[in-house]
Amino acid sequence: MAHVELEGVTKFYDVQEKRMHALHEVSFGIDRGEFVCIVGPSGCGKSTLLKIMAGIDAPSSGEVRFEGGPVLGPHPRISMVFQAFGLFPWRTVLENVEYGLEMRKIPKKERRVVSREYVEMVGLAGYEQMYPKQLSGGMKQRVGIARALAVEPDVVLMDEAFSAIDEVTADILREEVADIHKETGKTFVLVTHNLFEAIELADKIVVLSSRPAKVKSIYPVKLERPRDRTHSTFIHMHKDILHLLKEELENTIVRHKLKGIRELHMLHDMEASPKSEALRRTVTVT
């Protein structure tokens, strides 16, 4: 039995009387301790899928199962890291990390001790009393990660967790997340539009199609860690998935001409110089 299972997850939205089909029959399984990355064209519903897995959004049909039981709401052993960090600016680093424990009515003394541990784990010892506005983007996301881990979840969901951080910092943070994954053996699910990031971190990459998102393909990544972006297998895999996503974008273009063409141009630019530093930064398959 997979640790987390999605079965026929379908989602409709009603936006101003118009029915939007966001997800269509999405099914795949995630093993315990696996690091899964979900990639797909922008706006395809990746984040919606993650929210459904988190139990903070409900599928229109289908279900998510965690350890065999259906996820019908936020689950105490499923935690989440947010794209814009989701920190409370009026709380210090330590107080932010404590938040999840506080909501679980853990006594103050105990949650202080636990949060300190996690603050240290993400390398923020000495910053406990700082407010988020005093921290850089990378440090803020460390707080976000510590808060997610402090409730000792089995599954950590990450929504574009590295995309609001400058690339050099993101690189370091990715390595640390990979270490945390290795050490803790927790299940990680990262939604991203950064293919390099996905190949670098994932045991398995789920490629979604454009809206309504279906599972287009699932790639196991068997490369040795730590992964080398210049390794030929890495480059090939990147090319393959990029090709898949491009196909998806071309499908989109038929539907939304201008917007899609602009995105396709971006994609071509990216392909033109695969080794440049700029590429690393913009390989966003938006």
Next chain:
Amino acid sequence: MSIEKQRALALSLTSKVLPNDKLVSYLWVMPLVLGFGVWELVTRLNLIPRSNLPTFSGVLAVLFSSVQEQAFLLRIAHSFVNLTFGIVFAFSLALPMAFIAGSRNRFDSTVTPLIMLFGALPDLSFLPLLVLWFGPGNIAAITMASLAAFFPIYFTVREGTKNIPRELFDVTSIFKSDRLSTFTKMVLPAISPHMFSGLRLAYDFDWEIIIAIEIAARVAGIGSFIDSTVSAGSLETGFAAILAIAIVAVLVDRLFFGSLESWARKWA
């Protein structure tokens, strides 16, 4: 000249020209003292007749003796209590309404335009009606003060609520925050900077409203006191009362709202 010498010279020059921060924050005292000095001078030199403007020193003397009179202090307290009640009522009505308006589009588009329409009317135009209904007493004053305080609180809190990032609601959901703690531990602190400026606006606004009501409808308080003393030709007492209001208004503003805002400034 060596670089070190140049730097030392530059430093000594700037330190003479730029006073330290502590002093800068008290710079406002200078024009204030200057203003009072000019006031004293023009009245002493009879450039303005005493029947129009008493001397500053005379006003100060009356102020010092007035603040030792219980009746005088009670009048100020009376106005202040009416004002405070007005703000408290307005706040307890505006906060929930503004929060719902900020988070529920349907409610917002039904109610907010009406509130805007209502708010566009000059508040004091209701005064004769309020006096007709409730008589020229505290109820009319408090109702008027609530009415005037409602709008700044409503619009700032509504704006603050709309500005809460959606992600923060997801955070509260993920960690299974109940409704009450979502409100007290997330929404309230998140909107507090907006809320504080709304309250401060309401407070400043309400001083004007309260004094105006007291003068126009002869409601008891420091406003009607100013009116009657000035009409009776006792300008020094009138000015002393105005100074007293200024001192109370500024003190409360600095101590209460100042400390709220300095809390918000720490993190916002």
